[in-house]
Amino acid sequence: MSAAPGVAGKLHAAIKPSEMRVVGVSKGYGDARFRTEVVRDCSFTIDPSKLTVMIGPSGCGKSTLIRLLAGFERPDSGTITLNGAPVTGPARDRLVLFQESALFPWMTTWDNIMYGPRARGEVSRETLDMAEFLLNKVGLGQFRNKYPAQLSGGMQRRAELARAMINNPAVMILDEPFRGLDAMTKELMWEYYSRLFEETRRTNFFVTTDIDEAIFLADRLLIMSNIPCQVRAVLDIDIPRPRTLIAMVEDDRANEIKMNGLSILHEEAMKSFSRGSKAAADFVDAYSRRVSKT
C-alpha cells in the first residue's frame, strides 16, 4: 500500500496481449512396445488477454500439455508458439504455478518473490518497489519474513502468484493451483484470482478438473477428451465480469454451460471408465454426486 504510486501503472503497462498456439502436438512416453501416447494431434489457441481454462478428467494429459507449454519438455511432433515464436525451453515469458506449492521452502516470502529479479541480476530500486507493491497486493505485507511452511495454503498460493507476476510473464500457466485448499479458501481464491486477472488482463491459461472453478473463471473453456489428450469442445463463457459466486449460482446461463460441459465430460470419463481407469471411475462417482445435488 505504501509503494510508489507509479508501480501499479508500470506493472499494467508492461503487460502485452500475448497469444499461444498449439498446432498438431503429440507426445508419448515409454519405449516402443510399452509406449503410451498421452497427447495426440492436439491443437488449440490461448487467446490474448483472455483467461482460457482447460478442463478434463484427471489423468487425461493436461499436466503433460503444461510441461510442453512451459518448455520443460519438447513435443514429439507439432509446434507450440508464443506470439509467433516457437517455444524451445523454459523462459520467464511463460511461468507456471504448480499444483500445491512450489515456493522455495528455505526462502522467506520476500526472498521467494525476489527470486526471479535476483536470478537475472535485475535488482534495482524499481524491482524492489515492484516486489513491495506485489507483496502488499497479495496481502502478505505482514508475512514478508515468514517461511512458506509458516503460511496457510491460501497465502502460499498468493505468494506464488506474486513470485510469478514480478517477472511479468506474457502468459501465466496455472496447473490446478487451488487443488488441496479447503472449499472456503478455494472460493475466496477464485474471487481473488479473477479480480487480479480483470485488473491486468494478462493472458492466462488455467487447468482444472473442477467444473465450478472452470466456469467461474473462464472466458473460454476447453474441454479435453480422455487420453490421448485432444480438445473435445470449446465453450465461450459469455457471463459478464466481475463475477460473484452468489450471482453464478443463480445465473441460468452459467448453469446451462455447466450442464452442457458436464455431459461432455461425463461422456469422456465413461469412455475410459469402460477401459478400466481408476481416475475415470473417481470422476464418474464425483459427477453423479454433483448431478444429484443440483
Next chain:
Amino acid sequence: MSATVATVAQARLRPRQSLFRNPTLRAVISLAAFVLLWELGSRLKLPWVGDVPPPSVVFKALLPLLDDQGYWYSWYQSSRRVLTGFIAAMLVGIPFGLAMATSRVFRDVTFPVFEILRPVPPLAWVPAAIIFWPTQELSIGFVIFLGAIFTIMLNVLGGARSIDVRFFQAARSMGSSNWDIFRRIVLPGVLPSIIVGCEVGIGITWNVVVAAEMISGGGGAIQSSAGGGLGFFIWSSYIGGSYPLIVVGMISIGVAGYISSAVIRRLGLLATPWVRAR
C-alpha cells in the same frame, strides 16, 4: 476457546500424569530407572548383567579419575581425533556427494567403487591403515574418517536427488543460471540432509574410535597420561582386567557421542531456520 479447552484438560490430569508431561523429567526418570535396574541386576547376579560391575562400583572407579589428568587427556585425544577425522570426512564427503548428485557421469563412474568400499567395516581397515599412513595419528584419523564419510556422502546424494523437480523448473523459468540453481536451490535443498548425515556420521566416528585407537597401542599404564584416547582406555582396561574401568570408558564414549550429536543438531537448526519454522 482453545485456552479453555487446555485448562479443562489440565484440570482433569491427575498429578502423577502431569509429572510425566515434562520431557526432561521423563529423561531423568528413564536414566534413574536404568541405573537402578542395572544395580539390582548386578547385585542379584542375574544372568548376563551379573558379570557387569554395578553402577556404584563403576562410580567409585570413576571418582578418582575425575582429577586424573590422564583420563581427561584421553578425552581430549579422542575428541581431537574424532573431530579431525570427521571434518576431513565432511570436506571430502559433501563435495563428493554433491558431485555425484549433479553429474550423471561422475555418479556412474564412482558409485560402484563407493558401494564396494562402503560395507567394509572400519575395523577391517586397521591393518591397511597402519601400512598406508606414515604416522600413527594419520592411521587413526583415517579409520575415523572412513567411519563417517560414507554416511555423509549417502545423505548428501539422497538429499540432493530428492529435491522437488518443480523447484528446478520454476528456477529455470525465472531465468536462473546453472550456478544460480546450484547455489540457491541445490545447496539449501540439500542442507537438511547434510546435517542429518553429519549427525549420524559423528555418532559413527565414536563407534569406531575403539578400533581406531587400538592402533595407538598406548604408552603403558592405564591411569597414567598414556594418551591413548578413550577407545584405547577401554582396550587397555580390558587387557588389565579392570571391569569397572571398562564400563567407565564405555560410558565416557557414550556421553561424548551424545554431546557431539547434540551440538551438531543445534548447529544444524541454526543453519536451517526454515526447518524449525513449522
